[in-house]
Amino acid sequence: MGLLSPGINEIIAVTKDNAAPIGIILRDGQCPKMILFKGSKTEENIRKYGWVTANFVSRASLYARYAFSDVELSELTAEGDMQRLREADAWIGFRAEVTHETEQTYMVDLTPVSEFILTPNIRRVNRGFDAVIDATVHATRYVFNHSEDLKQKILYDFELIRKCGGEDEFAAKKILAEVCKISE
Ligand SMILES: Cc1cc2nc3c(=O)[nH]c(=O)nc-3n(C[C@H](O)[C@H](O)[C@H](O)COP(=O)(O)O)c2cc1C
Structure with missing residues (x-):
């Protein structure tokens, strides 16, 4: 739409x-x-x-x-x-x-x-999208160090993705859950 x-x-x-x-x-x-x-x-x-x-x-x-x-x-x-x-x-x-x-x-x-x-540059703001970026950054470190602090940050992002994201953000969450072995 x-x-x-x-x-x-x-x-x-x-x-x-x-x-x-x-x-x-x-x-x-x-x-x-x-x-x-x-x-x-x-x-x-x-x-x-x-x-x-x-x-x-x-x-x-x-x-x-x-x-x-x-x-x-x-x-x-x-x-x-x-x-x-x-x-x-x-x-x-x-x-x-x-x-x-x-x-x-x-x-x-x-x-x-x-x-x-009115202009060609339109910023769409979606906290689910932003949470995917944040979780992916954390995940790139988490796969090496399994830090509990990072896991909590990733789980927080997963919650935001669930609440605010669409199908593509859900697909991203699935990838991250698999590589991090964190349940969605
Ligand atoms: C990104 C963002 C999204 C928000 N979404 C909602 C919303 O969906 N529903 C709501 O009632 N308040 C939402 N808020 C809070 C309102 O913006 C806030 O209560 C504001 O003071 C209401 O102003 P008003 O009294 O001029 O309407 C949101 C705030 C932010 C920063």
Whole structure:
């Protein structure tokens, strides 16, 4: 599906006058989804206005900033009845509907209505992919020294791969589990 990859896509979610890093979950045969912890501006806006844009950005500092500070309104630009980050390299506009609620979360189904690629350099952020790289680095040392510390780091990465990765990251985990003789 276009800009989204299987697993959890970590994007900057823009809702009315607000930006925050959020994961968009893409699993086989299902529409894209978000799981939003109650109490954030993002969940309030999505329930109120029914739209969100997924913004792909290259600068890591924006993830840290928007997790803890408000976006400046000058950093946003209007797109029809939605908004996006001015510095997005690409963005997707979604209609958003809450389909399930638990004590702590809302599950939101997303219907894409527009997708724009603004620069050729689009960074897709997936913690499962990053965990494969991290685990592979550790594994290259682990096969020589069988250090318990490295094993724990690899197991931590395996958990991230399970949670955030897609089929290809799962295939990588299988290779690493075999060479390291660590059970998945
Ligand atoms: C990479 C990343 C992914 C995140 N994914 C989610 C998510 O899927 N759901 C969620 O409720 N919060 C998620 N968060 C936490 C929110 O970004 C954080 O609670 C933020 O302060 C919410 O801001 P808001 O009140 O402006 O919406 C994530 C944070 C980061 C850094």
